[in-house]
Amino acid sequence: xxxxxxxxxxxxxxxxxxxxxxxxxxxxxxxxxxxxxxxxxxxxxxxxxxxxxxxxxxxxxxxxxxxxxxxxxxxxxxxxxxxxxxxxxxxxxxxxxxxxxxxxxxxxxxxxxxxxxxxxxxxxxxxxxxxxxxxxxxxxxxxxxxxxxxxxxxxxxxxxxxxxxxxxxxxxxxxxxxxxxxxxxxxx
Amino acid sequence: xxxxxxxxxxxxxxxxxxxxxxxxxxxxxxxxxxxxxxxxxxxxxxxxxxxxxxxxxxxxxxxxxxxxxxxxxxxxxxxxxxxxxxxxxxxxxxxxxxxxxxxxxxxxxxxxxxxxxxxxxxxxxxxxxxxxxxxxxxxxxxxxxxxxxxxxxxxxxxxxxxxxxxxxxxxxxxxxxxxxxxxxxxxxxxxxxxxxxxxxxxxxxxxxxxxxxxxxxxxxxxxxxxxxxxxxxxxxxxxxxxxxxxxxxxxxxxxxxxxxxxxxxxxxxxxxxxxxxxxxxxxxxxxxxxxxxxxxxxxxxxxxxxxxxxxxxxxxxxxxxxxxxxxxxxxxxxxxxxxxxxxxxxxxxxxxxxxxxxxxxxxxxxxxxxxxxxxxxxxxxxxxxxxxxxxxxxxxxxxxxxxxxxxxxxxxxxxxxxxxxxxxxxxxxxxxxxxxxxxxxxxxxxxxxxxxxxxxxxxxxxxxxxxxxxxxxxxxxxxxxxxxxxxxxxxxxxxxxxxxxxxxxxxxxxxxxxxxxxxxxxxxxxxxxxxxxxxxxxxxxxxxxxxxxxxxxxxxxxxxxxxxxxxxxxxxxxxxxxxxxxxxxxxxxxxxxxxxxxxxxxxxxxxxxxxxxxxxxxxxxxxxxxxxxxxxxxxxxxxxxxxxxxxxxxxxxxxxxxxxx
Numbered sequence: 054x055x056x057x058x059x060x061x062x063x064x065x066x067x068x069x070x071x072x073x074x075x076x077x078x079x080x081x082x083x084x085x086x087x088x089x090x091x092x093x094x095x096x097x098x099x100x101x102x103x104x105x106x107x108x109x110x111x112x113x114x115x116x117x118x119x120x121x122x123x124x125x126x127x128x129x130x131x132x133x134x135x136x137x138x139x140x141x142x143x144x145x146x147x148x149x150x151x152x153x154x155x156x157x158x159x160x161x162x163x164x165x166x167x168x169x170x171x172x173x174x175x176x177x178x179x180x181x182x183x184x185x186x187x188x189x190x191x192x193x194x195x196x197x198x199x200x201x202x203x204x205x206x207x208x209x210x211x212x213x214x215x216x217x218x219x220x221x222x223x224x225x226x227x228x229x230x231x232x233x234x235x236x237x238x239x240x241x
Numbered sequence: 242x243x244x245x246x247x248x249x250x251x252x253x254x255x256x257x258x259x260x261x262x263x264x265x266x267x268x269x270x271x272x273x274x275x276x277x278x279x280x281x282x283x284x285x286x287x288x289x290x291x292x293x294x295x296x297x298x299x300x301x302x303x304x305x306x307x308x309x310x311x312x313x314x315x316x317x318x319x320x321x322x323x324x325x326x327x328x329x330x331x332x333x334x335x336x337x338x339x340x341x342x343x344x345x346x347x348x349x350x351x352x353x354x355x356x357x358x359x360x361x362x363x364x365x366x367x368x369x370x371x372x373x374x375x376x377x378x379x380x381x382x383x384x385x386x387x388x389x390x391x392x393x394x395x396x397x398x399x400x401x402x403x404x405x406x407x408x409x410x411x412x413x414x415x416x417x418x419x420x421x422x423x424x425x426x427x428x429x430x431x432x433x434x435x436x437x438x439x440x441x442x443x444x445x446x447x448x449x450x451x452x453x454x455x456x457x458x459x460x461x462x463x464x465x466x467x468x469x470x471x472x473x474x475x476x477x478x479x480x481x482x483x484x485x486x487x488x489x490x491x492x493x494x495x496x497x498x499x500x501x502x503x504x505x506x507x508x509x510x511x512x513x514x515x516x517x518x519x520x521x522x523x524x525x526x527x528x529x530x531x532x533x534x535x536x537x538x539x540x541x542x543x544x545x546x547x548x549x550x551x552x553x554x555x556x557x558x559x560x561x562x563x564x565x566x567x568x569x570x571x572x573x574x575x576x577x578x579x580x581x582x583x584x585x586x587x588x589x590x591x592x593x594x595x596x597x598x599x600x601x602x603x604x605x606x607x608x609x610x611x612x613x614x615x616x617x618x619x620x621x622x623x624x625x626x627x628x629x630x631x632x633x634x635x636x637x638x639x640x641x642x643x644x645x646x647x648x649x650x651x652x653x654x655x656x657x658x659x660x661x662x663x664x665x666x667x668x669x670x671x672x673x674x675x676x677x678x679x680x681x682x683x684x685x686x687x688x689x690x691x692x693x694x695x696x697x698x699x700x701x702x703x704x705x706x707x708x709x710x711x712x713x714x715x716x717x718x719x720x721x722x723x724x725x726x727x728x729x730x731x732x733x734x735x736x737x738x739x740x741x742x743x744x745x746x747x748x749x750x751x752x753x754x755x756x757x758x759x760x761x762x763x764x765x766x767x768x769x770x771x772x773x774x775x776x777x778x779x780x781x782x783x784x785x786x787x788x789x790x791x792x793x794x795x796x797x798x799x800x801x802x803x804x805x806x807x808x809x810x811x812x813x814x815x816x817x818x819x820x821x822x823x824x825x826x827x828x829x830x831x832x833x834x835x836x837x838x839x840x841x842x843x844x845x846x847x848x849x850x851x852x853x854x855x856x857x858x859x860x861x862x863x864x865x866x867x868x869x870x871x872x873x874x875x876x877x878x879x880x881x882x883x884x885x886x887x888x889x890x891x892x893x894x895x896x897x898x899x900x901x902x
Contacts, residue, residue, distance in 0.1 A: 067574045071567035078560050080618045085552045142393040167396055204393050222392045
């Protein structure tokens with residue numbers, strides 16, 4: 054083999070790693086697209102959406118009615134709101150919830166989540182009570198059953214006890230007008 | 242407010258990285274020193290900005306600021322302080338931030354120690370470092386922001402996976418990253434050398450300490466991971482050929498090859514394009530490891546929560562970095578002048594063979610790791626490649642490598658005489674054969690005894706050979722003892738480093754072969770009061786206790802090791818934040834072997850518990866091996882010739898010393 058010839062092949066040799074890597078990256082890319090199509094775990098929507106509510110049975114807050122169980126949630130279209138006196142963001146939506154109650158748009162049931170019952174009741178006395186029924190959930194039993202991730206979180210449940218909408222975070226005016234109100238109108 | 246400062250400095254560092262990658266390149270083009278030295282300032286700036294950013298994240302974790310999503314998802318108020326801090330890198334976002342911080346620190350080190358570097362090489366290397374930083378900082382900001390806020394602030398965090406609440410694992414990721422990212426130095430300098438079209442022994446001299454440091458960290462990092470798997474997972478094993486383990490092992494193999502080929506380049510001005518390729522490949526494989534762990538393309542017990550959009554981002558980064566550098570390599574490498582043909586029996590030839598074996602073994606592990614993926618992509622179906630494949634292909638490649646390890650130190654550079662090798666090694670060969678006969682005669686003459694003895698004999702070969710080399714060097718038994726001591730003192734640190742590293746490998750092999758050959762396992766259903774026997778040890782199951790700790794409940798068995806008169810307490814813990822079951826094995830070690838107990842399910846309706854007992858011979862040698870190897874790396878790093886002042890290099894370049902790795 055003469056000098057020129059060998060250097061010709063030598064130059065081509067150095068391309069091999071590049072080709073190998075490009076093929077490999079192609080395989081990875083295809084694989085990623087495949088995973089994407091299979092809806093991987095990171096795209097979990099609300100598991101409970103369009104399913105029946107879980108069974109719960111919660112004690113009442115001190116001196117405040119009956120408590121809350123799944124039966125109460127299956128009577129008509131209602132909102133179920135997880136909140137706590139410790140939760141600052143809950144105050145953001147509080148004014149709006151009070152207005153919903155005043156205008157009698159839709160009944161709201163509340164679950165006092167991870168809270169001391171006395172503090173929950175004091176909070177309601179101080180800021181106003183937008184709820185029809187309230188259950189206490191100090192040990193997160195209901196919160197876990199509903200898959201609650203943070204307070205406030207609000208579920209819309211129809212007369213068959215099916216969760217038709219869920220919102221995590223405070224219900225702002227915008228959320229209310231864009232997401233909740235159209236659904237409620239559609240239902241009525 | 243504080244997390245916003247972290248995000249702000251992170252964003253600033255993106256801009257600085259942009260300056261660091263672009264300006265020096267323009268400077269190189271125009272031969273403008275001012276623009277080139279901008280890279281120095283940018284690199285130092287990078288360290289400052291990212292340190293602040295990382296510090297704010299640590300602050301958020303320590304103060305349990307759950308308004309930061311990352312803290313909420315990975316921390317909890319009841320967690321001990323140390324795990325609040327280690328939780329910072331126990332998750333995808335935080336660990337990436339640590340990754341770029343380490344990258345920046347290495348960049349800063351170039352500025353700090355690189356005064357004697359050619360201005361052009363330094364500027365080019367810092368520019369490449371800047372580009373890597375740019376890619377990863379952008380990745381953090383756009384897909385994995387650790388400072389993102391959570392609007393409804395939760396009362397408490399979700400907690401850290403209890404498996405990760407462990408001292409071994411607390412330092413395992415930083416070590417691994419120091420290794421991975423450390424290889425970026427070799428990479429950046431390789432690219433710089435390609436850009437400048439110049440690779441020489443001075444270059445090798447400069448790259449070697451960084452590569453050694455990275456290798457040392459990676460060795461210790463992998464060792465820690467393995468140790469953790471051994472005592473925490475409760476399976477009695479220490480290496481599973483799991484894709485994520487392999488992802489760290491493959492760059493270790495090529496990095497080991499790189500350390501050796503750099504020596505050839507330094508001493509003989511040869512293997513240039515091969516060394517450059519190894520430098521590129523080693524860092525690329527480190528990036529591949531990062532990609533595999535985070536993209537979800539491979540399933541593994543170690544994988545972070547996977548997210549395809551992140552995967553695509555890293556894949557693009559991988560394409561740019563690896564594809565770009567290999568394109569540059571394809572164009573420029575043929576122009577690097579090659580010098581000299583090796584004589585078949587010489588130090589450089591033996592190091593070349595070492596490289597071939599290491600590269601082959603790295604390829605086989607890579608193929609085994611990626612084959613299931615490729616098979617699925619081209620539609621052959623789901624295939625799983627398990628330990629049998631790896632053991633079958635890996636061991637035959639490694640045995641000749643280990644044999645070579647015993648010969649290499651006796652080969653001089655340029656040309657060796659076979660007769661000299663024979664004279665030097667005849668005693669070692671004899672001792673090795675004697676030790677095999679000795680080991681085997683004390684065994685039960687079964688197939689596993691043969692395999693185990695063969696493995697231990699292989700280590701004996703390495704250890705005898707290194708010791709013999711040492712004895713020769715200090716002329717022990719020939720010269721007066723005072724002279725020997727002087728010689729030992731004057732022997733270069735790098736020579737000690739090599740001896741330690743190789744003896745470390747020998748100890749590792751004792752651990753590997755001994756534990757695979759003679760491990761015993763017993764799974765029994767046991768009631769308190771009953772006893773078992775394993776490998777001649779009587780173990781009495783005394784009682785069971787239930788304990789409550791702040792963040793877990795525990796079922797703790799009490800076992801009495803009769804001969805050793807010790808109490809062993811394996812536990813099964815149920816953590817509350819997040820809810821998870823873990824096994825805490827009880828291990829009693831006598832420095833040669835371990836007794837390993839795990840308490841499993843129970844009680845059943847007869848009041849019995851599942852108990853798994855292992856006799857794990859020679860396991861401690863794995864940890865000794867890793868420690869000694871790491872020590873070897875550190876010893877080499879402290880060698881005076883490594884003191885990044887290669888100004889004298891022209892004078893002593895021509896004095897190749899035996900065993901100077």
